[in-house]
Amino acid sequence: MAKSVTARALDLLGAFDAEHRALTLSELARRSGTPLATTHRLVGELREWGALAREPTGEYVIGRRIWQLGLLAPVQTGLRTVASPFLHDLYGATLATVHLAVRDGVEVLYIDRLAGHVSVPVISKIGSRLPLHATGVGKVLLAYAPEEVRTAALGRLSRVTAYTITQPARVLEQLRRVRAEGYATTGEEMTLGACSVAVPVRNGDEVVAALGIVVPDLRRQLPRLVSALQVAAQGIGRTLASVQWKQGLARG
Numbered sequence: 001m002a003k004s005v006t007a008r009a010l011d012l013l014g015a016f017d018a019e020h021r022a023l024t025l026s027e028l029a030r031r032s033g034t035p036l037a038t039t040h041r042l043v044g045e046l047r048e049w050g051a052l053a054r055e056p057t058g059e060y061v062i063g064r065r066i067w068q069l070g071l072l073a074p075v076q077t078g079l080r081t082v083a084s085p086f087l088h089d090l091y092g093a094t095l096a097t098v099h100l101a102v103r104d105g106v107e108v109l110y111i112d113r114l115a116g117h118v119s120v121p122v123i124s125k126i127g128s129r130l131p132l133h134a135t136g137v138g139k140v141l142l143a144y145a146p147e148e149v150r151t152a153a154l155g156r157l158s159r160v161t162a163y164t165i166t167q168p169a170r171v172l173e174q175l176r177r178v179r180a181e182g183y184a185t186t187g188e189e190m191t192l193g194a195c196s197v198a199v200p201v202r203n204g205d206e207v208v209a210a211l212g213i214v215v216p217d218l219r220r221q222l223p224r225l226v227s228a229l230q231v232a233a234q235g236i237g238r239t240l241a242s243v244q245w246k247q248g249l250a251r252g
Contacts, residue, residue, distance in 0.1 A: 008034050009042050013051065013066070022059040055105055056152035064104060067111075068127050079209055080111050082239045083201070086232040087114055090213070093228050097122050097214040099198070101137040103145060104129060106153045108138035108210075121191045122214050133171055134160045136196030137210035139184035143175040144200060144207040150175070163188040183226050185218060197222060199229040203240045211236070 003011070015023060015031035023031065029039040043060060046052040050065030083100050091098045097116035101108045107129040115122070124130060132138035132145075132153050142153055150172075157166040165171055178184045186196045198212030211233045213225050 005042070008032070008038060009046060009051075012039065012042055012046065013062070016062055022055060022057070022061050024059050028060060053105055055149075057146075057148050061105075064109060064127065064129070067109075079236075079240070083112065083209070083211075083236045086235045086239075087112055087211075089235075090211070090228055090232045091116070094213060094215075094225065096120075096225075099124060099137055099196075099212040099214065100201075100209060101135075101141065101212065102209050103132070103138075103141040103149070106132060106149060106156065108132050108135055108141055110137075111209075116214070120214055120216050121193050123191055130190060131156075131158060131160065133157055133166075134164050134186065134190045135212075136184050136186045136198035136214075137212040139174060139178055139186070140198045140200050140210035140212075141207070143178035143184065160190055161188055161192055163192075165189065183229070185222070187218070197225050197229065199226065199233050201233045202237045208240070209236075 011032040011034055012028055015028050020031065025039060025043060026036065028034070028043065029036045032039070034042070043052060047054060047063070050063045052060050053063040054060055079102070080100065087098050087100060091114040095117040097120060098114045099110055100112040101110045103109070108131070109129050110124045110126055113124060113126050130138065132142040142150060154168045154171060157168065157171065159166050165174065174184070183197055183199045188194060193216060194214050195216065195218045196212050196214045197218060198210045200207040201209040201211050211229055213229060215221070215225070218225070
């Protein structure tokens with residue numbers, strides 16, 4: 001019996017797993033057992049709907065629409081669930097807007113957000129995507145992104161406010177400092193009246209997310225905020241490692 005279009009589309013999505021997070025068109029066809037011509041057509045439709053996204057490298061990854069649907073599941077697992085208590089602790093310690101974000105292609109995708117007590121203009125929301133170069137969490141993710149992603153991002157340095165840095169050389173210098181100092185800052189680069197500071201969240205040696213805080217002014221509280229962020233990020237990283245270790249034991 002010939003497979004339905006729905007079954008073939010599900011086969012394509014099922015080709016992704018923890019060891020295969022990004023796949024070329026031919027890899028998708030081979031892993032799903034779908035003819036290349038059919039794969040090409042269905043991938044186009046899945047991209048248009050938001051189930052798949054195309055990386056600057058030409059590979060395909062799971063898209064934001066699938067992630068948004070996953071948030072509707074009764075039990076949420078993964079990074080967002082692991083990070084949640086640390087975000088609440090960070091919010092309680094600072095009373096500032098707290099962000100957890102990951103990279104989606106050449107944009108930053110916000111997967112969790114707690115709104116602060118202080119009135120600061122913040123345009124991000126859970127599920128929104130913003131430029132990497134104009135946000136604190138985005139700069140962290142860009143600093144640790146593959147070279148081809150940085151090249152692609154530097155080719156689209158749009159100006160959001162009068163303070164957005166759009167000179168490639170200055171952005172590259174900022175990214176170098178992020179890797180050297182362990183945190184990134186912005187000053188009204190995404191929204192007037194809002195400054196941010198962010199740090200990487202690591203799972204082992206891999207930077208898997210960025211954790212950030214948005215405040216009206218960083219000048220007098222930067223060391224305190226960086227310290228609080230780093231403590232929370234380290235806690236998330238340790239928990240991720242522990243969860244994976246326990247899952248490994250269960251599979252064994």
